[in-house]
Amino acid sequence: MACELECDDILDNSNSDDDVVNISVPENLVRYRYSSSQVLSLLMRDLDHSDDINIDLPEADEMSDIDIDNLDQDVDDIASDDESEHESVNSSDTEIYSVHEDDDHNDDFYLSRDSKTKFFKTQRRHIRGRLSAHNITRVAPGPRNCQPPNTELDSFFLYFSDKMLDVVLKYTNLHGKLLADTEKKQFTAVTRDEMLAFIGLLLYAGLTRAYREPIESLFYGPNSRAIYRATMTDKRFKEIMHFLRFDDKSTRADRVVTDKAAAISELFDMFVENCKKYYMPSEATIDEQLVGFRGHCPFRVYMASKPDKYGLKVWILADAQTFVCCNAQLYRGKTGQHPEVRQGPRVVHDLCSYLYDSGVNVTCDNFFPDLQLAEELKQKKLTLVATVRAGRKDVPKEFMPARRREVLTSVCGFTETGVTMVSYVPKRNRAVVLMSTLHSSVTYDPSNKMKPNIIQHYNSTKSGVDVLDKMVKEYTCKRGTRRWTVIVFYNIIDLAAYNAFVTWLSFYPAWKTPVKGKKPRREFLMELAQSLIKPAVYTRLQKPHMQLSVRQSAEMCGIVMDQPKIEGPSKAKARRRCFLCHRTDDKKVSTACDKCEKSVCSIHSVTLCDDCYYLKDTSDVNTTDLV
Numbered sequence: 001m002a003c004e005l006e007c008d009d010i011l012d013n014s015n016s017d018d019d020v021v022n023i024s025v026p027e028n029l030v031r032y033r034y035s036s037s038q039v040l041s042l043l044m045r046d047l048d049h050s051d052d053i054n055i056d057l058p059e060a061d062e063m064s065d066i067d068i069d070n071l072d073q074d075v076d077d078i079a080s081d082d083e084s085e086h087e088s089v090n091s092s093d094t095e096i097y098s099v100h101e102d103d104d105h106n107d108d109f110y111l112s113r114d115s116k117t118k119f120f121k122t123q124r125r126h127i128r129g130r131l132s133a134h135n136i137t138r139v140a141p142g143p144r145n146c147q148p149p150n151t152e153l154d155s156f157f158l159y160f161s162d163k164m165l166d167v168v169l170k171y172t173n174l175h176g177k178l179l180a181d182t183e184k185k186q187f188t189a190v191t192r193d194e195m196l197a198f199i200g201l202l203l204y205a206g207l208t209r210a211y212r213e214p215i216e217s218l219f220y221g222p223n224s225r226a227i228y229r230a231t232m233t234d235k236r237f238k239e240i241m242h243f244l245r246f247d248d249k250s251t252r253a254d255r256v257v258t259d260k261a262a263a264i265s266e267l268f269d270m271f272v273e274n275c276k277k278y279y280m281p282s283e284a285t286i287d288e289q290l291v292g293f294r295g296h297c298p299f300r301v302y303m304a305s306k307p308d309k310y311g312l313k314v315w316i317l318a319d320a321q322t323f324v325c326c327n328a329q330l331y332r333g334k335t336g337q338h339p340e341v342r343q344g345p346r347v348v349h350d351l352c353s354y355l356y357d358s359g360v361n362v363t364c365d366n367f368f369p370d371l372q373l374a375e376e377l378k379q380k381k382l383t384l385v386a387t388v389r390a391g392r393k394d395v396p397k398e399f400m401p402a403r404r405r406e407v408l409t410s411v412c413g414f415t416e417t418g419v420t421m422v423s424y425v426p427k428r429n430r431a432v433v434l435m436s437t438l439h440s441s442v443t444y445d446p447s448n449k450m451k452p453n454i455i456q457h458y459n460s461t462k463s464g465v466d467v468l469d470k471m472v473k474e475y476t477c478k479r480g481t482r483r484w485t486v487i488v489f490y491n492i493i494d495l496a497a498y499n500a501f502v503t504w505l506s507f508y509p510a511w512k513t514p515v516k517g518k519k520p521r522r523e524f525l526m527e528l529a530q531s532l533i534k535p536a537v538y539t540r541l542q543k544p545h546m547q548l549s550v551r552q553s554a555e556m557c558g559i560v561m562d563q564p565k566i567e568g569p570s571k572a573k574a575r576r577r578c579f580l581c582h583r584t585d586d587k588k589v590s591t592a593c594d595k596c597e598k599s600v601c602s603i604h605s606v607t608l609c610d611d612c613y614y615l616k617d618t619s620d621v622n623t624t625d626l627v
Helices: 027-031 036-044 071-080 083-104 152-159 162-183 192-207 215-219 226-231 234-243 249-256 265-278 343-355 371-379 453-461 464-474 484-507 520-541 548-556 610-614
Strands: 002-006 020-024 052-056 109-111 118-120 284-292 310-319 325-330 361-364 383-388 410-414 420-424 432-436 571-577 588-591
Touching: 109 410, 118 410, 152 265, 152 484, 152 520, 162 192, 162 234, 162 265, 192 226, 192 234, 192 484, 192 520, 215 226, 215 234, 226 520, 226 548, 265 325, 265 484, 284 343, 284 464, 284 484, 310 343, 310 464, 310 484, 325 343, 325 484, 343 361, 343 371, 361 453, 371 383, 383 453, 420 453, 432 453, 464 484, 484 520, 520 548
Parallel strands: 020 052, 284 361, 361 383
Antiparallel strands: 002 052, 109 118, 284 310, 310 325, 383 432, 410 420, 420 432, 571 588
16 A cells, blocks of 8 residues: 655754655564554655655555554654754664564574574584584593502502502491490400401302302301301301491581581592592493492482482492493582572583593483583583483474474574584474584484484493493392491492402403403402402411411312411310319319310210311312302
8 A cells, every 4th residue: 555645844954855766665664563653763864855755655454553544643753853862763663673683584594492593504613524522532442550459459559449449447346336335345446457458348148149048048058158157157247237437426416517428428429539539430420320229328319210210329430431430420409499500510510520531432312411511511612412301491492392393303503602403303293302512413314214423423422321320230238228328338339349240341341251251340349359358367367276267168168278287186274173074073173175175075075086086088179169
């Protein structure tokens, strides 16, 4: 529709009656519902002085927001406005055109749902042939800061160090003595060899899948094994387990205020430092491990997706290729009255802080990342590949699941900060969203359902922690207990044993080849457990009057030690009555039993020669099936 208006009074200095200007009103001005006065002010700002103006307006159905009948009055109102009012209209006019210009380029990018980030459909940066600085690995992966271990025990001590053993011994003996003084009983301090033997027996129990069997059945009975009887008594094993402590209970109340896991923090932190010191991951995977536990704990969690359901949650950074535990953090529950904001990014920064400037790639699931985390890690010379929850505000709506999207198709976007995001449709009404700072371009594999390269890389590195958890549970040493600190201690032993195994393989690759059907890890754990147990067995066999069954058990396990021969039965200090004869007989003798050291007469005793006493004929027993 065309409209011709006489505007003689718009400008006071109009001199020509013949000046007529044809003006077309842009459709965007009508669409944004501006008043007629604002429209005319916009059209008149750059015109020469004219008396007659012809304005070509859009069609009638598009002019519903402009009051044509009152247009003359609006023109008079504009002419009477002062200069400041004209400047105000001009500033609003600039805002109108900026919105219109953005609309012209909407086809070039996707806008996040919070309208803060643009994901361009094509790469905005020029890709050169050389790698970016954050994609260059600067540290060699594998064991570091250590010499090749000579024995399996040396490899284990890299992660479960002597300092950790001293901490366990210190607080275990402290608690045992305090408890014995309270109950007015005698307490025998736990020695270093006994504690190592205790750990070795725990590893044996896991190796033979006996971690759920009662302690009595391990030492005695048809299913018992000689290695337990040769190492210590079942009573001593229970005492060590009962007295086991990892901190000073008298000062725990002050430390629990700031640290809910104060009862185990010192030992756990020392283990984590050893993991970070002696192993460098090639690619890092971050995920949670649930250590099964149903007893009382202030930060016990429930996770329906885990087999154990209830337990203690541990954040773990593991190597994506060898599954070694490189860093860990024990979840201590909610701090304060409000839930933690951006907990996932905080955990990633805590676990990756020692990897800054190393160029290592980090893979994690959709609990941890957001767009800000990817940009922060890139500044620290680390790359990130992670899944993203489609409902996040920093994900464009075009990347979310929709019925209109075709199956096996992808949508990708690139930010100006170097983050690549891709959305893949594996099935109808489903979408998988991933972000990556490792990949600067997206390629597709026709032979694998047109999956983008980002998804394929994520699938190859996402299972580091899950495989570690599976490997640990295969030969776990965890026993039933109602103390959560002991459960964490068992988990430390399991992780340290697996890390020691991988470290051993790194220096001695020949262990990777199975020999006669034997599994390398099982053989490693067998050698490690025997190395932990032997010092305690040798110390026990040095006692001259050790029980015959103990010597038998040690020899059945292949542990033989030359002992000084004892000539004849031992002599009692004084003549005493035989404890097996009736009191009325009053038979007093000077001989005693070698085992219980009670006085016994010749009728109730048996004389053995040296060969029978030391059971030389049992040295040929095959020990591989008995331990």
